[in-house]
Amino acid sequence: MTTDVLKDNYDKVKKVAMREGISLFGVADLEGLESEFRISPKNVYEGLKYGVCMGFHLSDRIIEGIDDKPTKMYLFHYKRVNILLDEIALRVMAFIQNQGYDALPIHASQISDWDAMVGHVSHKMIGRYAGLGWIGRNILLVNPQYGSRVRYVSIMTDMPLKVDGEVPGDCGSCRKCIEVCPAGAIKENPEDFDLEACYQQLKYFRNKENLGQYICGVCLKVCSGKK
Ligand code: B12
Ligand code: SF4
Ligand code: SF4
Numbered sequence: 001m002t003t004d005v006l007k008d009n010y011d012k013v014k015k016v017a018m019r020e021g022i023s024l025f026g027v028a029d030l031e032g033l034e035s036e037f038r039i040s041p042k043n044v045y046e047g048l049k050y051g052v053c054m055g056f057h058l059s060d061r062i063i064e065g066i067d068d069k070p071t072k073m074y075l076f077h078y079k080r081v082n083i084l085l086d087e088i089a090l091r092v093m094a095f096i097q098n099q100g101y102d103a104l105p106i107h108a109s110q111i112s113d114w115d116a117m118v119g120h121v122s123h124k125m126i127g128r129y130a131g132l133g134w135i136g137r138n139i140l141l142v143n144p145q146y147g148s149r150v151r152y153v154s155i156m157t158d159m160p161l162k163v164d165g166e167v168p169g170d171c172g173s174c175r176k177c178i179e180v181c182p183a184g185a186i187k188e189n190p191e192d193f194d195l196e197a198c199y200q201q202l203k204y205f206r207n208k209e210n211l212g213q214y215i216c217g218v219c220l221k222v223c224s225g226k227k
Helices: 003-019 060-064 072-100 123-129 177-182 193-208
Strands: 024-029 050-057 103-106 150-157
Touching: 003 024, 003 050, 003 072, 024 123, 050 072, 050 123, 060 072, 072 103, 072 150, 123 150
Parallel strands: none
Antiparallel strands: 024 050, 050 150, 103 150
16 A cells, blocks of 8 residues: 555545534554454454544633532533434444445444443544543643543444554643542542542542533543643
């Protein structure tokens, strides 16, 4: 496969995604990451070597409205953005299939295993290898431009594409999210993140604030990227 074909395919898929309103687009090489997929049977993902990750920059105005807990406006926004991302993924998937290749959409926010609290494939992992950002102290994917205020969706495909690859970046001296997290879940190192504390806080918000969803948004608000 020549680099021209890879770039041409990449440009075509990116154009479709951007036309649909996507803010961030990147492609990851998924070879060697199969152990991270929680999809069965295996033939569903076999041979899909490329991961297309697409991000939607959330409304800064809505995020700015969050103080120490999620707002109703954030709840509605969260739901609509998930629907939009899933629809965009379907359109991009259809485009790829119409070109004669296979494409597997990974839904924006589906939990496939509630006990393990995981989805089929991690968008943060694909996004990281697609050059869209780094894993921050809040363990979210932090994009240099939009910070953590981005929601993602991914597509796995066998369409040969130019790969972006991981780009360097880290939180540096920033510690804003550590200070504001109501659960005290965020630590100096992402590896020490207290997932159980975060989950219990989201459960509290879901019940006490009558949201019906595990959302928070406090660590998104302070992680706004460079402007
Ligand atoms: C289940 C889930 C949750 C669970 C717990 C998740 C968990 N186990 O970590 C709960 C309910 C607690 C939760 C909370 C939140 N979530 Co959530 N969640 C998910 C979901 C559906 C699945 C995540 C999953 O499979 N995790 C399993 C672990 C293994 O993977 P991971 O943590 O995603 O990624 C790690 C590994 O891949 C590893 N890694 C990275 N690269 C590599 C490479 C190799 C080789 C290896 C081995 C590992 C590795 O590091 C990553 C970061 O720690 C995803 C959607 C998706 N499909 O990705 C959204 C998602 C992660 N959530 C998201 C968000 C925004 C939130 C909340 C802010 C809630 C809200 N919307 O207000 C909080 C934030 C909490 C926090 N600080 O992380 C966004 C993150 C966007 C971003 N900018 O990063 C996602 C991607 C949804 C989306 N469509 O955008 N979530
Ligand atoms: S708020 Fe600062 S420390 Fe926290 S994840 Fe974002 S950049 Fe990193
Ligand atoms: S989602 Fe809320 S509770 Fe969880 S780490 Fe972020 S600020 Fe803390």
